Amino acid sequence: MSDTHAQTVAFVRETQIPPAPPPATETGVIKWVRENLFSSWVNSILTILSIYFIVRGVIAVYPWFANGVWGTSDLATCRQILDGATGACFSVLQDRWRQMIFGIAYPDDQYWRPLLAFALLLVCVAPVLFSKLPRKLLILSALYPFLAYWLIWGGTIMIPIMVMVGFVAGYYAFTWAERASGFAAGLASFVVTASVVWFIGGLISGAMPGFIALQEVPSRDMGGFMLNMILGTICVSLSLPLGIVLALGRQSSMPIIKGICVVFIEFIRGVPLITLLFVANVVLAYFFPPGTNLDLILRVIIMITMFSAAYIAEVIRGGLAALPKGQYEAGDSLGLNYSQSMRLIILPQALKISIPGIVNVAVGLFKDTTLVSVISMFDLVGVLRGPILSSTAWTGIYWEAFGFAALLFFVVCYGISQYSQWLERQLRTDHR
Amino acid sequence: MSTISDPGAGNDGFRIGMLINDTRYRSYTFQFLALLALIFGIGYLISNLLANLAANGLNISWAFLGEPAGYDINQRPIEYTSQSTHARASIVGAINTLIVAFLACISATVLGIIAGVLRLSNNWIVSKLMSIYVEAFRNVPVLIWILIIFLAMSNAFPQPRDFRGDDPVASMWFDAVAFTNRGVYIPSFVNGEGSGIFWLVVLASIVGVFAYRRYARSLLYSTGRLLPTGWPSLAILIAPGLLAFFALGQPVSLQYPELRGFNFRDGIHLRLSLIALWFALAIYTGAFIAENVRAGIQAISKGQTEAAAALGMRPGRIMNLVILPQALRVIIPPLISQYLNITKNSSLAIAVGYMDITGTLGGITLNQTGRAIESILLLMLFYLIVSLSISAIMNVYNNSVKLKER
Numbered sequence: 001m002s003d004t005h006a007q008t009v010a011f012v013r014e015t016q017i018p019p020a021p022p023p024a025t026e027t028g029v030i031k032w033v034r035e036n037l038f039s040s041w042v043n044s045i046l047t048i049l050s051i052y053f054i055v056r057g058v059i060a061v062y063p064w065f066a067n068g069v070w071g072t073s074d075l076a077t078c079r080q081i082l083d084g085a086t087g088a089c090f091s092v093l094q095d096r097w098r099q100m101i102f103g104i105a106y107p108d109d110q111y112w113r114p115l116l117a118f119a120l121l122l123v124c125v126a127p128v129l130f131s132k133l134p135r136k137l138l139i140l141s142a143l144y145p146f147l148a149y150w151l152i153w154g155g156t157i158m159i160p161i162m163v164m165v166g167f168v169a170g171y172y173a174f175t176w177a178e179r180a181s182g183f184a185a186g187l188a189s190f191v192v193t194a195s196v197v198w199f200i201g202g203l204i205s206g207a208m209p210g211f212i213a214l215q216e217v218p219s220r221d222m223g224g225f226m227l228n229m230i231l232g233t234i235c236v237s238l239s240l241p242l243g244i245v246l247a248l249g250r251q252s253s254m255p256i257i258k259g260i261c262v263v264f265i266e267f268i269r270g271v272p273l274i275t276l277l278f279v280a281n282v283v284l285a286y287f288f289p290p291g292t293n294l295d296l297i298l299r300v301i302i303m304i305t306m307f308s309a310a311y312i313a314e315v316i317r318g319g320l321a322a323l324p325k326g327q328y329e330a331g332d333s334l335g336l337n338y339s340q341s342m343r344l345i346i347l348p349q350a351l352k353i354s355i356p357g358i359v360n361v362a363v364g365l366f367k368d369t370t371l372v373s374v375i376s377m378f379d380l381v382g383v384l385r386g387p388i389l390s391s392t393a394w395t396g397i398y399w400e401a402f403g404f405a406a407l408l409f410f411v412v413c414y415g416i417s418q419y420s421q422w423l424e425r426q427l428r429t430d431h432r
Numbered sequence: 433m434s435t436i437s438d439p440g441a442g443n444d445g446f447r448i449g450m451l452i453n454d455t456r457y458r459s460y461t462f463q464f465l466a467l468l469a470l471i472f473g474i475g476y477l478i479s480n481l482l483a484n485l486a487a488n489g490l491n492i493s494w495a496f497l498g499e500p501a502g503y504d505i506n507q508r509p510i511e512y513t514s515q516s517t518h519a520r521a522s523i524v525g526a527i528n529t530l531i532v533a534f535l536a537c538i539s540a541t542v543l544g545i546i547a548g549v550l551r552l553s554n555n556w557i558v559s560k561l562m563s564i565y566v567e568a569f570r571n572v573p574v575l576i577w578i579l580i581i582f583l584a585m586s587n588a589f590p591q592p593r594d595f596r597g598d599d600p601v602a603s604m605w606f607d608a609v610a611f612t613n614r615g616v617y618i619p620s621f622v623n624g625e626g627s628g629i630f631w632l633v634v635l636a637s638i639v640g641v642f643a644y645r646r647y648a649r650s651l652l653y654s655t656g657r658l659l660p661t662g663w664p665s666l667a668i669l670i671a672p673g674l675l676a677f678f679a680l681g682q683p684v685s686l687q688y689p690e691l692r693g694f695n696f697r698d699g700i701h702l703r704l705s706l707i708a709l710w711f712a713l714a715i716y717t718g719a720f721i722a723e724n725v726r727a728g729i730q731a732i733s734k735g736q737t738e739a740a741a742a743l744g745m746r747p748g749r750i751m752n753l754v755i756l757p758q759a760l761r762v763i764i765p766p767l768i769s770q771y772l773n774i775t776k777n778s779s780l781a782i783a784v785g786y787m788d789i790t791g792t793l794g795g796i797t798l799n800q801t802g803r804a805i806e807s808i809l810l811l812m813l814f815y816l817i818v819s820l821s822i823s824a825i826m827n828v829y830n831n832s833v834k835l836k837e838r
Contacts, residue, residue: 036556043555050557256463260470270819271812272776278794278811282804286484287477367573374782381575398583406572406580413571 064088064399074393088400092388099383100404103223110154110215114226117151120144121233129419145237152222152230154214162201170194183339219297223378225408227297231379232366235304239365240358242305243312244351248342250313251320261313268310273368276303281375300372308365312358319354320346352427359420363413370409380405481805496801497522503796505787507703518797525792526814532709532788533775533818539714540774541767544721551726562722569719575780577716582708582784589613589704595691608688610696615703617689617696626683633676640668705786709778717774721767728763729755760833768826772819779815789814 024030037047067087071094072078078089093100102111124144127137146160173193178186205211222230249261268276280299288294323346331341351358373382384401388394394401451461485491497519504514509527512520551562569577589611594600604610610617623631648659677684689699732755740750781788782795789811798807 036554039554043553043558046550046553046555046558050561054561254459254463254466257466260466267812267816269772270816272779272790272815274779274782274790275794275808275812275815278798278804278808282798283808286481286805288484289480290483290487363571367571370573370575371780373575374780381573381579385579396587398580398587402576402580402583406576409573409576410568410571414567417571 070094075395075397089397090400092394092397092400093404096388096394099224099387100380100401101224102226103221103378103383104387105221105223106217106226107215107221110217113151113154113214117148118226118229120147120151129423150214152217152226153219154216156205156209157212157214158201158205158208162198162205166194166197166201169197183337219295222297224383225380225405227372227377227379228366228369228409231297231301231304231369231372232362234301235308235369236362236365238301238305239307239309239312242309243316244347246309246313247316247320250317265310265313268307269314273304273307273371274374276307277371277375279303296375296377300375300377304365304369307368308361311361311364315354315357315361316350318357319350319352322353323350355427356420356424359416359423363416363420366413366416367409380408490802492805493803494806496797496803496806499801501797502800505792507706507787518793518801521797522789522793522810525787525789528786529775529778529781529788529790529814530818532706532713532781532786533778535710536713536717536774536778537771539710540717540721540770543714543718544770545725547718547722548725548729551722552729566719566722569716570723574712574716574777575783578708578712578780578784581712582704585704585708586613592691592695595696604689608686610689610691612696613704614695615701616707617699617701619686619688620698620700622685622687624683624685626680630673630676630680630683634673637669637672640672641665644668703786705781705784708784709781709786713774713777717770717777720773721770724763724766724770725759728759728761731762732758757833764826764830764833768823768830771822771826775818775822776815 021027025034038044063086065088067082067085068090069078069081069087070090072081072089072091073095075089075092078091082089098108098111102114106114121144124141127133127135128141143164146164150157150160170190170193174186174190176186177189246261246265249257250265252258252261277300280303281296284299284303285292285294327345327349328341331345334341336344370379370381372379373385376382376386378386384405388401389396389398451457498517500515501518501521502514503521505512505521505524505528507528508524509531510524512524547562547565550558551566553559553562590613592610592612592614595603595610595612608619644664645661648661651657651659687698689696689701691697736754736758737750740754745753778788779790779794782790785791793807793814794811798804801807
């Protein structure tokens, strides 16, 4: 065949043509720009509009940052230095950062304590967040609440130690009694043992108030961003167990228990947090025995915890509902009772599914802690609106101060939500 | 012949131990105990309450609702003077709450849908801009946004007196809209003779648009015939109203705000507090809705788009007939909770002095009368009713778009 072919065709190329480079419009930057910015005339218009607005924005904002004034002690001096030019007075941050972070009344020489507490928070929360770290480190996380209480509020170290001893004793009593006669008995003996230890511990720590004591700081002196962090951390950690109990109650087959949980959850979810804070501020005191005088901060913690517990309960209920029925039946067929099958089979899986939702609730709750400024507590927003913006030196400033507040919240919340997305990727076991 | 290994079958007698050990009775025991604990708990709280009230010489009474309020409300959708009762002040506040919640819900939905769709756009710069918007607003407390917008507007907008004189510092937009640091003034409608008919016609044409679209859709589903919907809807919306307007001799006119004395008169006065609250809630919640919309669209598998394209549908129709109906099913439940969030977050009005129900009933009324328990109870009841109604309405809608499974 090839012979005949060779005779009929005048020329046969024996080597391949070297590959030509792709057209200039199909490679590199040009291709990327064409595909991502100018793929159709709608896209081109959108791109040009976006670029126009970005440029306008940068032109408007850049001098504000570039001309920023640091080091003045009031707004008038700062405006004088600027002399009519656009520019920020960042000196408000320099002048008042202590109040923004620690509140008005926290003693200056004790700032290392909350700072240390929050540095430790990062360390101690890591083993909870990252399951690859050695499990032994969880002991640190368990110790942390007591240590943080001692660091932030001060007083003798005996109080947190005694509280901790109570928990440890209660835990051992629980394991012992549960093995002997079931979960309910274990719970009862936990309560009894812990209360006994706490009572004795109260006597002991009352007797030696100066034992390794830090300067005591009353709750009303907490403020600034520190208060937001305290409220956020405490309320999220307290509302997790409460939320689990509420979710289990709502899934329960017993109508009365289910009814109680449903009414509680729907009531809390139906009202704004502000009304609950009003309750904490003016009404809650009426419901305690006459003569008890609870801190405002404690009352607020109670109400915010109830608030976030209702939301967390709904998230966990979603996780419980997402588990296939076979898991519940598997627990039953193994002969496990309710508390065993929940603790060993159902909850570990349900909680794993609900982690992203719980983190979302936690971020929302942390943002909502700013609402305490409405009931005249001096958290970050409260400090800005009260002592800083209404002081004679800084009245009239707002972008710099609120921008800083927004930045602080953004860093924390964005960090948490990035963590949650990372975790979601880690926990994804299906193949997509 | 009863056997020991079969408890309960032969021995019908009831032993006290079965209350704990028999699963048939155990749940009753637990429920009884829970009920008992609940009753005792509530009883304890109420007895504390009564004791505290008695100790402070207080009582629970609703009579304060009928007394004159004695304070002014700056935004009055219904008639109200400082001589009106506390109850009326609360109603004014409630209407103000509903106004700002309604405005914010609509704008947040529009904003959220636009941002959510644009975030999925294949235009790199637009999708990046949208993710910056979403992340920036989702991760900062809404209270901070409300305060920033409020303070920025009241500092950046000119004073009313700047509009005065032959060569004013500030001027109105198209002689119709004035931005001042006391609020924004927009034109209002003046209804003349026959205006009722005109508004009826406008209302009827809006209903007509929906009816026409419904008809077009049912025609498409039953016969496969496509009716154009774009320009006919526009025509139905505009033409009858325009005809009625000129046929009735221009019964409705606009009244422009006008600077008189120290302030603007006439027109509608939107207070800065309303605008700040409205915008902040809309932009903040819009970021959340954008995420819901994006998740909803991404939840529809790519095969759906490809299948529709293989059937020869155009991209617009793929979106309208294939993707959106399925995506809506995913989007609507979280959208409901976003609407609830807007309603609840509107209580932050108190931070900028917008007189919603938290500002009237939970604010001034509470402080003036000292009736904390009663006021807060009513306040919670109001929000509960609103929340439950919104979720009821939206659940009905949700059921109508839900996948009909056999």
